[in-house]
Amino acid sequence: xxxxVFFSTTPQKSRLAxxxxxxxxxLVRLHRGMPVTDSLAIAREFKRLHKNVLAxxxxxxxxxxxxxxxxxxAKYLDTQGKQRRxxxxxxxxxxxxxxxxxxxxxxxxxxRLVDAFMQLRQQTVEKHAETWKGIRQxxxxxxxxxxxxxxxxxxxxxxxxVAFLRRSCxxxxx
Numbered sequence: 001x002x003x004x005v006f007f008s009t010t011p012q013k014s015r016l017a018x019x020x021x022x023x024x025x026x027l028v029r030l031h032r033g034m035p036v037t038d039s040l041a042i043a044r045e046f047k048r049l050h051k052n053v054l055a056x057x058x059x060x061x062x063x064x065x066x067x068x069x070x071x072x073x074a075k076y077l078d079t080q081g082k083q084r085r086x087x088x089x090x091x092x093x094x095x096x097x098x099x100x101x102x103x104x105x106x107x108x109x110x111x112r113l114v115d116a117f118m119q120l121r122q123q124t125v126e127k128h129a130e131t132w133k134g135i136r137q138x139x140x141x142x143x144x145x146x147x148x149x150x151x152x153x154x155x156x157x158x159x160x161x162v163a164f165l166r167r168s169c170x171x172x173x174x
Contacts, residue, residue: 027116028091035120037094037113038074039087045112046103050086056100057087066093091117 027045028037039057043050060066070093074086089097094117098110 026120027113028094028120030120030124031088035091035117035124036088037091037116038089040076042089042094042097042101042109042113045105046101046109047105048101048103053101054085054087056102057089057097060097060100066096070096 027041028035030036039053040050042048043053046053057066057071061071066089070090072088074088075083076086078084094113098113101109103109
């Protein structure tokens, strides 16, 4: 089973990470419900060469600073249509890697990355809150409908009229 993520980028104008249309790409995004970023976004944000970001990530993975659960190999298409290596990182993986990435925009990149994860988390919470609000309203309406449809007669299981018991006892005694 291939667990790699594949995405394409627009042509590179410099040796830094692709930045033309991908500059508009979000720094973080949801992938299968989990907030993630990728090595291209990190390289672009920190103004580092993508190969250097990958080397740093490889080093952190090799010494187990980033666990297997915190990253996933990915591929992207370069300007020549060739597949190139990239990495997708969970929020935890990205936050661990940030201090080691460095570059011209180290501090501002770290702040923007943390802010982007927090903003995405807040948007997700708000979206789920609206969904839960709708579900709660639906359940309340269902409960109200059930009380309207409740049977009027009351039945008690296990309690029989005395006359029925006498006939049963008398009939079995004879």
